Amino acid sequence: MTKLIECIPNFSEGRRMEIVEGLADVAKSISGVTLLDYSADSSHNRSVFTLIGDPKGIKAAAVALAKYAAEKIDLTQHEGEHPRMGATDVIPFVPIKNATMEECVEIAKEVGAALASEVKIPVYLYEEAASKKTRTNLAAVRKGQFEGMTEKMAKPEWVPDFGEAAPHPTAGVTAVGARMPLIAFNVNLSTSDVNIANNIAKIVRGSSGGLKYCKGIGILLEDRNVAQVSMNMVNYEGTPLYRAVELIKAEAKRYGVHVIGTELIGLAPAKALIDSAEYYLQLENFDYEKQVLENHII
């Protein structure tokens, strides 16, 4: 049985499409790996790639992509809405089929070691692969962003897991980790006031008292002049998509603001969407495993 691992590297380039296409070409050139999706966001100035493959292929793809990104992306010239600390900002590995979390942690460590030795990029392990509890959370690891990394990495508690205790001069630092499937899900508001999106994000995210498995920030989509609650749903069973949307709608009301649309970035498991259909359609006694036709096809 083939082990299937998903890898979702994020790169700090969402404007120069020739670089984004170059990354896609690198991904497509690796055997044992399929490039499922990639998308670039101009206001984030960031691109997200989704690959799936066997352990050997997925490791090779991650290292090759990071090498290409380090050659083409210069963080000293980078501006964008999304926090970032590296040309390859973050590389998570996710167990999909016949693979365990432990195997993904092992892959994260091997890739981290390779980035340090072959590309001279220091690496922090995060989430399930974290070496310390204080490095579990990606936001904590990335705090200070590229511009603050020289100072941060000089502190004993922030010595990286692999590589030198200083950022690569242009490619910065990369976080490599292992985690459960994550759904990138954004909610667009009928306002251009990013403060409103920020206030709502604070309420909806788990870290400040909201929904446990939701992370969120407010951002402005400059091309549309639309404020957005940009979220990562880190456990869609614990915090379903519809619940975040409904909580955002309720909080937006106090500003006379409503939801004008949402975006799913990259992939989501079918169940994450069907859970929301079940809620909104008011389905009684629905059994996902039994009643969804595709679940009977082996």
Add this chain to the structure above:
Amino acid sequence: MTKLIECIPNFSEGRRMEIVEGLADVAKSISGVTLLDYSADSSHNRSVFTLIGDPKGIKAAAVALAKYAAEKIDLTQHEGEHPRMGATDVIPFVPIKNATMEECVEIAKEVGAALASEVKIPVYLYEEAASKKTRTNLAAVRKGQFEGMTEKMAKPEWVPDFGEAAPHPTAGVTAVGARMPLIAFNVNLSTSDVNIANNIAKIVRGSSGGLKYCKGIGILLEDRNVAQVSMNMVNYEGTPLYRAVELIKAEAKRYGVHVIGTELIGLAPAKALIDSAEYYLQLENFDYEKQVLENHII
């Protein structure tokens, strides 16, 4: 990519369980096919089987089952509440994945030809496979039932699509067709007044001016004292589930009634539910094929 076809043959046997189990054994013996479900109804004296498989397997299964049914079921001895004209009464083929309606029509024709030549059963093609508009509707094809078939088939307009213009002496006639997946979907109202459910059903169903691919009646759930709009959604892409629910909600308002819940009976394709999630979550630019993880694994 494997093509997946569903087949839901109906047999005129719902009392002698050894025959029903014998049919199940035949279905299980065919490679490339999975028997998803089968159920027998004693008062209808009828059983319904649900199989899924690749085109080659599903054709072989349909022919093998009809052969077994012709050997074991004698329509001259058959009594039951449900209208019927054959030992194998009806065989619909449904495109599920990577398969088109045209391919299912082709399969229906091949199976029809095989039933006539190998089992000596005359066949009418119906629904999407129908050779004439007057044969699209199954009820019209089956009118007269087994006992009236000798007379009916002698008429020029009822010459069968395959086989002789006379029923098989004991196994009768079979209708073979192609159609979209049918979803049995009910909406429960906050009233016990079945007239309200009936009035709403009239508005929502295509036959009286409502949603084209929706059939519906009002019924009373006596055990709950709840009026229900009971529907068959015959093409979930043409008429998505959410649209029926929202139209029912809008019409229910004039009676001060609301939707208290819905029921999905049996199976539905993942896409039928995800289409509703897409609507309610207000997803922008969602791509079912690309963004649902499982579509890349099967």
